[in-house]
Amino acid sequence: MNTTPALVILIASILTNNILLASFLGMCSFLACSTKLETAFGLGVAVTFVMVCTTTLNYLLYQYVLVPLGIEFLAFILFIAVIAAFVQFVEMFVERYSPKLYYALGIFLPLITVNCAILGASLFMVIRQYNLIQSAAFGLGGGIGFWVAIMLMAGLREKMGYSNVPVPLRGTAILMLITGVIAMTFMGFAGMISMQ
Amino acid sequence: MTVFLAIGVTTGLFLLLAAVLLLAERRLVNYGNCPVSVNDGDVAFDQPGGTTLLVALHDHKIFIPSACGGKGTCGYCKVTVLSGGGPVLPTETPYLSRGEIRAGVRLACQVKVKEAISLTIPEALLNAREYRARVRSVRSLTHDIKEINLDLIEPTDFVQHPGQYVQILVPSPEGPVFRAYSISSPAHETNVAQLHVRLVPGGIASTYLHALSEGEHVHFTGPFGDFRLSEDPETEIICVGGGCGMAPIANIIASLYTRWPERSCYLFFGCRTTRDVFYLDRWQAYTKRYPNFKFVYALSDPLQTDETWDGETGFIHQVIEKRLKPGVARQAFLCGPPPMIEAVTEVLTGKGVPPGSIFHDAF
Numbered sequence: 001m002n003t004t005p006a007l008v009i010l011i012a013s014i015l016t017n018n019i020l021l022a023s024f025l026g027m028c029s030f031l032a033c034s035t036k037l038e039t040a041f042g043l044g045v046a047v048t049f050v051m052v053c054t055t056t057l058n059y060l061l062y063q064y065v066l067v068p069l070g071i072e073f074l075a076f077i078l079f080i081a082v083i084a085a086f087v088q089f090v091e092m093f094v095e096r097y098s099p100k101l102y103y104a105l106g107i108f109l110p111l112i113t114v115n116c117a118i119l120g121a122s123l124f125m126v127i128r129q130y131n132l133i134q135s136a137a138f139g140l141g142g143g144i145g146f147w148v149a150i151m152l153m154a155g156l157r158e159k160m161g162y163s164n165v166p167v168p169l170r171g172t173a174i175l176m177l178i179t180g181v182i183a184m185t186f187m188g189f190a191g192m193i194s195m196q
Numbered sequence: 197m198t199v200f201l202a203i204g205v206t207t208g209l210f211l212l213l214a215a216v217l218l219l220a221e222r223r224l225v226n227y228g229n230c231p232v233s234v235n236d237g238d239v240a241f242d243q244p245g246g247t248t249l250l251v252a253l254h255d256h257k258i259f260i261p262s263a264c265g266g267k268g269t270c271g272y273c274k275v276t277v278l279s280g281g282g283p284v285l286p287t288e289t290p291y292l293s294r295g296e297i298r299a300g301v302r303l304a305c306q307v308k309v310k311e312a313i314s315l316t317i318p319e320a321l322l323n324a325r326e327y328r329a330r331v332r333s334v335r336s337l338t339h340d341i342k343e344i345n346l347d348l349i350e351p352t353d354f355v356q357h358p359g360q361y362v363q364i365l366v367p368s369p370e371g372p373v374f375r376a377y378s379i380s381s382p383a384h385e386t387n388v389a390q391l392h393v394r395l396v397p398g399g400i401a402s403t404y405l406h407a408l409s410e411g412e413h414v415h416f417t418g419p420f421g422d423f424r425l426s427e428d429p430e431t432e433i434i435c436v437g438g439g440c441g442m443a444p445i446a447n448i449i450a451s452l453y454t455r456w457p458e459r460s461c462y463l464f465f466g467c468r469t470t471r472d473v474f475y476l477d478r479w480q481a482y483t484k485r486y487p488n489f490k491f492v493y494a495l496s497d498p499l500q501t502d503e504t505w506d507g508e509t510g511f512i513h514q515v516i517e518k519r520l521k522p523g524v525a526r527q528a529f530l531c532g533p534p535p536m537i538e539a540v541t542e543v544l545t546g547k548g549v550p551p552g553s554i555f556h557d558a559f
Contacts (some may be wrong), residue, residue, distance in 0.1 A: 041287050061209075071202050078209055087214035089220050096224040103283050 002129045004195055006085040006137035009130070012195035019117050021064030030150055033111070040154035041147075042179055046054045046108040048143025050090070050115030051121050055139030058122040059132055072126075079122045084163040087113045114141075117146055152182055230280075231554030233314045239322070243309050249275065250304040259324040259417040260317065261363055264376055266305035272376070273304040280313040324418055327351065327362075329389060331412045337392065337474040341440045342406055343380070346389045346414060353386040354418075358425055358448040359529060359555065362389060362418030366401045375401035378531070378557065379419060380443035382450035389416070394440035423555045426527040429456055434520070434549070436540050438466040438512060442475060444557060448529055450515065453486050460488035462520070466512030468497045468538060470505055492519065513539035522547040530556040 004012075019025050026047075033043045058079050066072050091109045095102045112118060121142045125135045156178055165174050224322045227245020232252060234240065243252040244462045250266050250273050253259075262273040271291030277300050284292065288303045307313075329346035337343050348354060356379050363374040381390035393405045408414065425433070425448065433452060435445040445463065452459055467473050479491040494508035494515045508515045513536070530537050544554055 036286075065205065065209075069205065069207060071198060071199055074202055074206060078206065081210060081213055081450060085217055088217055092217075092220050092224045099282065107503065 002131075002134060004134065006133045008193055009134050009195060010137040010141040012193045013138055014145045014148065015186065015189040016193055017195050018145040018149060018183075018186055019120060019142045020146050021186045022177070023117075023120060024183075025120040026115050026146055027117050027179075029111050030146075030153065030179075031172060033108070034150050034153040034175075037151065037154045037158060039108075040150045043108045043111070044143075044147030044150050046112055047115065047117065047146045048140065050083075050087060050109070050112050051118055051143035051146075052136060052139040053090075053124050054079075054086055054118055055121050055135045055142075057082055057086060058133070059135040061126060062126055063132075075123070075126060078169070079119055083118055083122070084113050113148055117142065149182065151180065206447075212532070229311045230309050231312045232256075232309065233312075235316050235319070241394075244309075245310050247309055247339075249277075249281070249302075249307040249309055249313065249315070250312055250423070252309050253304060257326070258317070258322065259326065259363070259420075260304050260321060261324075261361075261376065261420040262288050262305060263417075268303060271303060274301050275304045275307075276300050276316045277307060278314045278316065279304045280311045280392045281307045282310070283313075292488050305348065318422065320422065321420070323355070324420060325351065325354070326415065327354065327389075329414050329416065331408050331410055331414060332388070333410060334408060338472050341474065342369045342393050342395070342407065342470075343528050344391045344393060344405060345381075346391070348387050348389065349413075355386065356383050356389075356419040357423065358383050358451040359419070359423030359444045359557075360419040360421035361557075362391075362416040362446070363420065364401060364405065365389075365415040365417070366404045368400050373400060374417070376420070377405075378421075378443035378447070380446040382447055382454060384451065384454055390443075392440050392443040392446075415529060421557075423529060425452065426553075428525070429459060430525055432524050432526045433459065433461040434464070434516075434526050434528040435461065436466075436512060436516065436528065436530045436532070436536075437465045438536045439468075439472070441531030441557065443531075444531050445529065446475065446478075449482070449489070453482070453489070457486055458488060461486075462492070463489075463491035464512050464516055464519075465491070465494060466532065467495055469495060469500070470503045512536065513543045517546075520544075520547050527551065528554045530554065 013019065016022070020027070029043060032090070034040050041065060061078060061082060062072070066075060087109050121139055125138055129137055146184055153175070160174075169177070202348055225246055229242040230245045232241055232243050234253075239256065241256050243255070247264060250260055250262060250470065260273045260275060262270065268287045274296070281302055284302065287304050288306050289297070291303060292301055312344045328350040329348050332345040332347045334345070335343045359378070361376045361378045363376050365372050366375055377391040378394065379389050380392050381388050391405070393402050394433055395406050396402045433448065435448060437445045442465065449461060449463065452461055463479060473493060476493065483491065492508055492515060494510055494512050495505055496509075496511050499505055499509070528544050528549055530540050541554055541556070545551060
């Protein structure tokens, strides 16, 4: 059992153990969708929502189906299936009942199905032996952490449009450098909270 | 034992998820039939909701150009939606100017039909049709460009304006995709379509087209494009091409001289090396036959020791800067890579060609 309080997990997964900046998961959509602040905001909201829901769902699946039956090794493939199906369902639901929300975040949902940060959060939850509350807090923190990171990146990229980047560094290269620098600044939070 | 359990649980969960999704789809994604009205009711039909506007129009034989096949990455499938398209999506904004957004211009591949939609498209697009053609011959122009001649089968002829392009249907593992190619055969040859195809390593369409052999069938839609040759015989036509951008230009020049043998026309063509040069003999024959036709090829790469070249060197916009006298009424058509288009547009504007008379095809 893991005894870290849920609140600590929440804050730690935003700052010290940021899923993107400490674990470098979800880089693909992080790089692809950070050209504009508005887009980054939409993706951040969608990732946070999906992460909270899927870690919770996967927790229930793991604790109440896989563990009792002794088939924990299936976690990987079943987590992916749950994530994909959930995202599909949410997309249809939102499209039907809240066109406004759909236009704000619906189009980002399909992107999230294949976002490894989402699967990563579910797998970390298993490895770190969280309970239900802790899992939900971790999912929420992980999502907000992704959101914060992609917003920072998008803000920088909007400004970067005016700067003269050396030719060999243009494109992904400079983005990776920037990500590294942001990750290092986040290491400044390391003394604040520690999480297993 | 564990194996069976694992298989059972996996299958069970997958079935459960599939059932939930199917049920959700049946319940949630059902918009009924949505009336679609094109150009003030010129074409009207009912479309089962849920598909994209691009697919809906395609199903009713209205062919909107789309080079990316509906992925929202080319920005060709613009239509003006007057009502019922929902707000502009973030996937569309990179391809739309502020003015276009205000006018209601949308990418047809991103608009989903969910309610009654009324839209307008350029009249010419209503004339675009679907064609089936047979490959008559394939000829290599350079080491990587092939000239492909197609005989139209169904329908047997078409009306094209020089500078227009067709969209070739290319089979691919992820379903058919469309790629745009300019028509290089002159407009008066109404039962053939000739294309120039440069082999792009890894390119779906160019690989497919380069592998075609005589007698094979090809499908395409078109013609698309809104370039119109100036009807004023005093207007000089400037054609600037680079790389494999000869196709629309060959069509423009051939059509021009069929109609007005006295018109003056200046062709500039930029290549990298002598390996990329083609059609030189054709234009030499033209200069003999038509006194007001001039052309110049320029090589941008430094000459290798084994190459001989007595023409111009340097970038094509530098050659234009040097050769073209300012102050003549002109219409210009450019076809080549975007940096070339940009540089040439600047030079031509400097020579007094109004921006509205400069047309281009960037690729």
